[in-house]
Amino acid sequence: MLLLLLISSAFLLPWAGAGRIIGGKEVVPHSRPHMAFLKIKFVNQSGIHTSRCGGFLIRPDTMLSAAHCVAKRRIVNITVTLGAHNISVREQSQQRIPAARWVIHPKYSPVGYINDIVLLNLKTKAKINKNVKQIAFSGSNEGVTVGTKCRVAGWGRTAVEGRGSDVLMEVELKVQNDEPCKQLFHNYLRHSMMCVGDKNGKKTTYEGDSGGPFVCNQKAYGIVSRGVGTKPFPKVFTRISYFEPWIREQLRKFALQELPGSPSSD
Known part of the structure; x- marks a missing residue:
């Protein structure tokens, strides 16, 4: 997989969010039935x-x-x-x-x-x-601790210049503390958003993956939302709880x- 080279956009178009699986792998077919x-x-x-x-x-x-x-x-x-x-x-x-x-x-x-x-x-x-199959989602009093490794799947792009993946791909990302997102995103709201990513910049999501679930322990805790500019880290996901x-x-x-x-x- 290529390292992430996000497409810059001064206006943060919808796909400037969190779309493609970079640095991940193809899942076992039909192992993510939700x-x-x-x-x-x-x-x-x-x-x-x-x-x-x-x-x-x-x-x-x-x-x-x-x-x-x-x-x-x-x-x-x-x-x-x-x-x-x-x-x-x-x-x-x-x-x-x-x-x-x-x-x-x-x-x-x-x-x-x-x-x-x-x-x-x-x-x-x-x-x-x-x-x-359905997947359960986090309740209003449920959270996931910083450092927890969770998974995101999608059919988004696997290369900067290219098309979306035909097969379902998945990447493992960590829950981060809020500071990296506060520094990068002016409108970051910790109560309704999650800061997620791979600090090494080798794994992330991008165009086409938006809307997918951030799954921890068989439950959806987040929704793929956005990123910014050429930075692979961090990403902001919607906090479902x-x-x-x-x-x-x-x-x-x-x-x-x-x-x-x-x-x-x-």
Whole structure:
């Protein structure tokens, strides 16, 4: 794998966040059954375009991702692919389901990627099996200690000048204290963000991985959000525990059952 050479952007475009897996490795096929691949079709002045992000299933018909993947765009449609390893082929394990609606956090701001979280409600429920499963997420009182090694998977780019990966890749990154992110990111908010990365600069995420889960001990604690300039370290992930009450409020509105493996909403 190449070392990270992030694409600079004075305006921090959505993909200037945390997109591709650099310095990681291909996962055992279908060993991350909670992972979702988002194909987002949108319109701008030059026509119809597509972009890609990651996400993860938390209910049979609901998933989480990053708000910047869908915000400030005229969306034509979003297709969610579950049960995938190689997204370039139509594997028998895959389930492709349109998103019926999505709810961006009401206080999301593209300036600093504040409250960078979105819930997507699928048009039909996914069929839960060995290749497609839900993942629990951290409750409002749950945290993960500095130094903990966790994993991030995605289909983002594996080279600076190139396309996204066809197969699911994964990298191991450490939870950092807040100081590196406070120094680099003017809008860093420790209560709603996590500082993550590899201090050696050899492993990171980049274009195409945004929205994927930061998984520690089989539970999602963060969402891939952003980075800056040419720096591979550190990265900012959305801290899920801070948003747990909002997530549950939206789930109630979706009229869904309670999440298995997560704290009660009662």
